[in-house]
Amino acid sequence: MPGPTVIPVQGDAALPAKVDVVVIGGGIIGTSTALELAERGLKVALCEKGGIGQEQSSRNWGWVRISRRDPREVPLMAEALRIWKTLDQRVEGDTGYTRAGIMFTCENDKEYADHERWNRNLDGYQLDSRMISGTEYKRMFPGTTMDIKGALFTAEDGRAEPQRAAPLIAEAARRKGAAILTECAVRGVETSGGAISGVVTERGPIACSAVVLAGGAWSSLFSGRFGIRLPQLKVKNSVLRTKPLEGGPGPAIWSNGFAVRKRADGGYTIASGHENVVDIVPNSFRFFFDFLPALRKEWRSLNLRMGGRFFEEARVPKQWAMDEVSPFERCRVLDPEPAKELTDVALANLTKAFPVFAKAEIAQRWAGYIDVTPDAVPVISPVEAIPGFHIATGFSGHGFGIGPAAGKLMADLVTGRPPLVDPANFRFSRFSDGSKIELISGF
Structure with a gap:
């Protein structure tokens, strides 16, 4: 099932021998981090195993919202709203951002x-x-x-176009001097004296003193290869888009039966307001107790399924040598089959609420894997066990809108600047320091 059409970004041909920071992952978090770092004068290489913005960063709803967020994210999202207002000028392109409510x-x-x-x-x-x-x-x-x-x-609140945003941010980072490397999976990190000294990519090594892992749904697998336990699971969200339609709502709307937002092309992106598919996979058991509180609160909105995905993930190696093909090269883009029944129900519910959608023509359906943490709050944090290693992941379906501010906060942590907001709620150590991990239901 082909995903949405994303603005293509041609990767650089030359692999830099040495940079200050390597960013792993070309979604909106990785590209935003790379842009912030490059604007501060650092030498940056962004390494993406596939194409820029090809996974969840282009498959989300396109909402830029502070409303109904986990309260722990509100300060960072307030900063994101400020950044979005001038982002088009900064990236010299049209992200489709509109303050439509x-x-x-x-x-x-x-x-x-x-x-x-x-x-x-x-x-x-x-x-x-x-x-x-x-x-x-x-x-x-x-x-x-x-x-x-x-x-x-x-x-x-507003909206923007996911198929445009990450590519435009990546190109802006390149204009500021960042190397943008597509089809260039990072197989692992190298250390010297226990601290980051470089990465090994499928195209060769890059020396660096800092790494930012912004790998979305792949982050737990990458981290686990080096003994870092990152509790993270995937949730599949399915979406449909319509052809242009006159007479529909301007503001985005969430209800119990549907979620809808107008697109820049005049069509609409439509999804279930709260139902998602969760495939039972080996990590479901590995992280069972981490996610048990969330499961107890949100089980009504989760369609738990046991199927072929279990065996697909069971076959993925958890360890690999730096000189052999990694799992990230074997699967360049996660492109799951959408749950047609969920999008059909969402469209039917929307049509009951807004009869004009009886005229809607479906142009495309797709699905994407949301990377979730046990408390549905992201990790934006250094990893104390490996100096120079940082993680920005686990945005739990809320990453698109908050992405530009998350990139700025991550750049602050890498460079040692005073952080944009207090990063305590996003620290990686909360999963191991005895902190109570709490999902605030309904976000």
């Missing part, structure tokens, strides 16, 4: 109270976010048939 609907009094309570997390940020009544909702969307209690409407 996002709506989270409330079917009853309890949901309304929950959303109202959440909105207090934005106190002091001077962002346009408020509760609206069901009557006001109908005034905003005269074509809707939804009869709801109300909604949380955050006008400050």
Whole structure:
């Protein structure tokens, strides 16, 4: 099943012998980190096993939102909103960013109270976010048939085009001097005196003093090769997009039955509001106790499935030599089969709410693997066991919007600058220092 069409980025032909930092992974987190570091005058090589933005960074919904985030992410996302406003000028291209607003609907009094309570997390940020009544909702969307209690409407939120963003950021990083290396998997890191001294890629070695692993769903496998235990699982999210359609909503909307946002091409991206597929794989057992609290809270929204994916992942080697083909070269792009039934239900629910979608023509379906952590909060952190090694991963389906700020925070940690926000909530050591790992349900 082919994924979405992504702006192609031609990788550099020459492999640099030495840089200051190697960034592993060409999604929005890796490219944003590379751009920040290059703008600060560091020599950077970004190594991507496939193409820039080919996996979840181009397969997500394209929402740029602070609303209904885990409160631990709110300060960083507030910075991201500021960055998105001028990102097009910075990358000299059109990411499709539009401050169009996002709506989270409330079917009853309890949901309304929950959303109202959440909105207090934005106190002091001077962002346009408020509760609206069901009557006001109908005034905003005269074509809707939804009869709801109300909604949380955050006008400050927006949208951008996932198929454009990471490639444009990568090209901007290259203009600032970064080497952009595609079809160039990193097989592993090298150390000297226990600290990072370089990486070995499929095309040869690169000497460096710092590495940032921004490998998305591949990060746990890469880390495990070197004895770093990173609890991480994959969740499959399925999406469909329509051909251009007149008369649909402008703001993005999340409800219990669907999630929808308008695209720059005039069509719509549509997905289930909360249902995802979780394949049972060997790591499901390896990390079972890490994820047990999350499973207890969110089991209703998870479609657990046992199938061929279990055996596919069981066959992936966990150890490999630096001079042999790695798993990252054997699978350049994760391109899972979309769950057609989930997108069909989402479109049917959307059509009930907005009858104009009865005219919608489906242009494409795709799926992507979201990399999740036990608390659904990312890791943006140095790894104390290997000085110079850093991880930026586990964004749990929230990475696209927060990506530019996550890259800036990661660059701060690499260079030793005062961090953009307090990075404590994103520290890697929380999984091993006895901290209570808590999933805040509903985010």
